[in-house]
Amino acid sequence: MVAVQETVDQVRQIDVDQYKYGFVTDIESDRAPKGLSEDIVRFISAKKNEPEWMLEWRLDAYRRWLTMTEPTWSRVQYPKIDFDELYYYSAPKSTPGPKSLDEVDPELLAMYEKLGIPLREREILAGVEGASDRRVAVDAVFDSVSVVTTFKEELKKAGVIFCAISEAIREHPEIVKKYLGSVVPVTDNYYATLNSAVFSDGSFVYIPEGVRCPMELSTYFRINERNTGQFERTLIIAEKGAHVSYLEGCTAPMRDENQLHAAVVELVALEDAEIKYSTVQNWYPGDKDGKGGIYNFVTKRGDCRGDRSKISWTQVETGSAITWKYPSCILRGDDSQGEFYSIAVSNGYQQVDSGTKMIHLGKNTKSRIISKGIAAGRSDNTYRGLVSAHRKASGARNFTNCDSLLIGDKCGAHTVPYIESKNASAVFEHEATTSKIADDQLFYCLQRGLSSEEAVALIVNGFVKDVIQQLPMEFAVEAQKLISISLEGSVG
Amino acid sequence: MLEIKNLHASIDGKEILRGVDLVVPTGEVHAIMGPNGSGKSTLSYVLSGRDGYDVTEGEILFDGNDIVEMPAEERASAGVFLAFQYPLEIPGVATMTFLKAALNAQRKARGEAELTTPDFMRRVKVASEKLNVSQEMLRRPLNVGFSGGEKKRNEILQMALLEPKLAILDETDSGLDIDALRVVSEGVNALRSPGRSMLVITHYQRLLDHIVPDKVHVMSAGRIVRTGGPELALELEAKGYADYADEPV
Numbered sequence: 001m002v003a004v005q006e007t008v009d010q011v012r013q014i015d016v017d018q019y020k021y022g023f024v025t026d027i028e029s030d031r032a033p034k035g036l037s038e039d040i041v042r043f044i045s046a047k048k049n050e051p052e053w054m055l056e057w058r059l060d061a062y063r064r065w066l067t068m069t070e071p072t073w074s075r076v077q078y079p080k081i082d083f084d085e086l087y088y089y090s091a092p093k094s095t096p097g098p099k100s101l102d103e104v105d106p107e108l109l110a111m112y113e114k115l116g117i118p119l120r121e122r123e124i125l126a127g128v129e130g131a132s133d134r135r136v137a138v139d140a141v142f143d144s145v146s147v148v149t150t151f152k153e154e155l156k157k158a159g160v161i162f163c164a165i166s167e168a169i170r171e172h173p174e175i176v177k178k179y180l181g182s183v184v185p186v187t188d189n190y191y192a193t194l195n196s197a198v199f200s201d202g203s204f205v206y207i208p209e210g211v212r213c214p215m216e217l218s219t220y221f222r223i224n225e226r227n228t229g230q231f232e233r234t235l236i237i238a239e240k241g242a243h244v245s246y247l248e249g250c251t252a253p254m255r256d257e258n259q260l261h262a263a264v265v266e267l268v269a270l271e272d273a274e275i276k277y278s279t280v281q282n283w284y285p286g287d288k289d290g291k292g293g294i295y296n297f298v299t300k301r302g303d304c305r306g307d308r309s310k311i312s313w314t315q316v317e318t319g320s321a322i323t324w325k326y327p328s329c330i331l332r333g334d335d336s337q338g339e340f341y342s343i344a345v346s347n348g349y350q351q352v353d354s355g356t357k358m359i360h361l362g363k364n365t366k367s368r369i370i371s372k373g374i375a376a377g378r379s380d381n382t383y384r385g386l387v388s389a390h391r392k393a394s395g396a397r398n399f400t401n402c403d404s405l406l407i408g409d410k411c412g413a414h415t416v417p418y419i420e421s422k423n424a425s426a427v428f429e430h431e432a433t434t435s436k437i438a439d440d441q442l443f444y445c446l447q448r449g450l451s452s453e454e455a456v457a458l459i460v461n462g463f464v465k466d467v468i469q470q471l472p473m474e475f476a477v478e479a480q481k482l483i484s485i486s487l488e489g490s491v492g
Numbered sequence: 493m494l495e496i497k498n499l500h501a502s503i504d505g506k507e508i509l510r511g512v513d514l515v516v517p518t519g520e521v522h523a524i525m526g527p528n529g530s531g532k533s534t535l536s537y538v539l540s541g542r543d544g545y546d547v548t549e550g551e552i553l554f555d556g557n558d559i560v561e562m563p564a565e566e567r568a569s570a571g572v573f574l575a576f577q578y579p580l581e582i583p584g585v586a587t588m589t590f591l592k593a594a595l596n597a598q599r600k601a602r603g604e605a606e607l608t609t610p611d612f613m614r615r616v617k618v619a620s621e622k623l624n625v626s627q628e629m630l631r632r633p634l635n636v637g638f639s640g641g642e643k644k645r646n647e648i649l650q651m652a653l654l655e656p657k658l659a660i661l662d663e664t665d666s667g668l669d670i671d672a673l674r675v676v677s678e679g680v681n682a683l684r685s686p687g688r689s690m691l692v693i694t695h696y697q698r699l700l701d702h703i704v705p706d707k708v709h710v711m712s713a714g715r716i717v718r719t720g721g722p723e724l725a726l727e728l729e730a731k732g733y734a735d736y737a738d739e740p741v
Binding site for chain 2: 438439440441443444445446447448449450451452454458459461462463464465466
């Protein structure tokens with residue numbers, strides 16, 4: 001009892017102020033006027049030199065958004081967002097689409113270095129010579145714009161397109177037109193519609209038929225500017241037989257006010273294609289009293305459009321004041337597969353309502369959900385998931401495992417599974433456990449000489465192992481560290 | 493090595509240990525026997541520093557220092573080891589990982605250098621072979637799905653690696669068949685040394701056929717009520733604890 005109590009006390013004291021990415025970069029920015037209107041939508045579109053069809057698409061979304069109301073069904077609480085108090089566009093002034101790194105503001109490069117994201121290809125190459133499979137191409141998004149994309153030339157040789165989505169809209173309109181909004185329709189939900197109207201940047205990936213992307217792709221999102229909403233849009237298309245592994249990372253400075261992040265991610269996998277999408281989300285979670293932090297309201301969906309295609313989501317969520325997202329798979333192609341592996345850590349006053357949707361439409365489709373929620377402090381951690389089988393989805397299979405671990409007695413863990421089957425041959429399994437780090441487990445570790453912090457770290461790492469194993473090697477270590485930092489006070 | 497003087501301890505206000513006096517000199521193996529509820533397991537927890545037990549009176553001298561106020565992990569690093577009656581499971585943590593974490597935590601606490609992986613592996617190999625612990629078992633999550641025998645062998649393996657000065661074995665024979673009992677006992681006997689004391693807590697005499705103690709103490713109602721040689725265990729086996737079970741707690 002007492003040992004756990006101590007841990008609980010430590011967790012309670014945890015300064016989320018220990019957030020290590022909370023610095024502000026002092027950089028001049030070019031912002032749109034505050035608030036949202038058709039003029040702002042036009043302003044963003046003009047800034048991006050977009051073709052007319054894109055502007056129309058945005059305006060259509062904006063007009064539809066005006067008729068919608070904010071959803072309220074999630075298990076999170078926050079004051080009403082005043083959408084007219086936000087800035088919808090902010091760009092570092094000195095970089096109107098730099099052509100090379102030499103044109104990028106050194107302040108920006110310094111910031112990414114501070115975050116441990118190397119953007120200079122030379123340096124990346126020098127660091128990992130002889131380990132060419134370990135290279136990672138990075139697209140860095142700062143507030144509303146993509147500042148740099150690395151390894152572009154090399155990817156081009158393989159036929160892979162990896163660039164900012166604003167560039168793709170200009171350079172590859174035929175592909176963007178075909179797929180944008182085809183997985184997450186403009187009117188999908190309130191935040192997706194808002195995103196469709198005002199999205200400013202994000203990544204675009206196109207892997208041609210039969211190509212296995214020669215390196216990991218990653219996007220690094222950073223919100224810097226005060227009162228700025230970040231609305232990025234990511235679109236990944238894997239043609240027949242293509243393979244790609246993609247990672248996104250996110251951080252933001254510590255600010256007292258809440259910042260809104262409403263992204264849309266769309267994945268399309270055609271026949272025999274495979275997309276692996278990993279997220280390490282570490283947005284600023286707010287301070288120890290729950291002040292500030294990011295509202296992370298994101299729509300992520302993958303469409304297994306072709307037969308035997310596969311989409312796999314892996315997420316490690318440690319940041320944000322509020323996380324509200326459900327990376328999902330539409331299993332349209334026969335024999336297609338969807339996977340969702342998730343670790344959601346909440347501490348302080350953080351609120352998480354996250355999970356997935358696996359929509360089985362095709363025959364013999366399979367899905368697998370492994371969710372690990374860890375709640376500490378006064379946080380609330382909810383898994384919400386839908387598994388459904390359409391009438392034609394004969395032979396659909398799902399396995400779901402949701403485990404929750406509680407640290408202390410002021411936090412909450414909740415599991416809300418929805419299971420619907422319209423086909424008698426579907427087999428869905430659901431397992432769920434909730435556990436607390438037990439006193440006797442902790443004592444066992446202490447008796448062997450581990451401190452209570454080391455003991456909790458060990459137990460937590462064991463708890464999340466199944467999911468960590470799904471991450472690309474380089475990021476698995478980072479994710480483990482992040483989880484430790486997030487639980488600092490209870491973990492060494 | 494270990495000197496317990498008039499030890500009183502309670503849990504949730506209820507007194508379980510009511511004045512334990514016990515001396516275990518360096519290098520000796522002592523057994524504590526007694527009926528259920530006599531306070532044997534409580535004594536093992538109080539000695540190893542488990543939270544939730546209040547020591548209300550008395551002293552525990554370990555190497556001459558009173559350790560009553562010392563946290564559990566410091567006692568462990570100082571050389572107090574408890575082989576659990578029911579070893580705990582830690583899902584997802586390989587046994588090998590746990591062993592290394594424990595060993596290095598103790599070395600660090602004592603100001604010694606952490607072991608390199610090859611050095612650690614070598615030590616594990618030597619110790620595990622003696623106890624018939626396979627490499628496959630070391631890769632499995634700690635105690636998860638282990639049989640009773642595997643769990644107890646794993647406890648003794650930890651003892652072999654951590655090289656404690658004082659080893660407390662709490663009902664190490666429970667849940668073991670004859671063959672497993674022999675393996676575990678041989679493991680314990682191999683760890684007897686002039687610099688190491690052992691306190692073997694058991695309900696049954698059969699363990700003491702294998703681990704022959706220097707002295708046997710009988711515990712009842714929170715006190716040591718009788719002390720004798722190994723022959724005392726045989727007497728208890730024949731007569732039972734009826735004479736001592738007057739005051740169950």
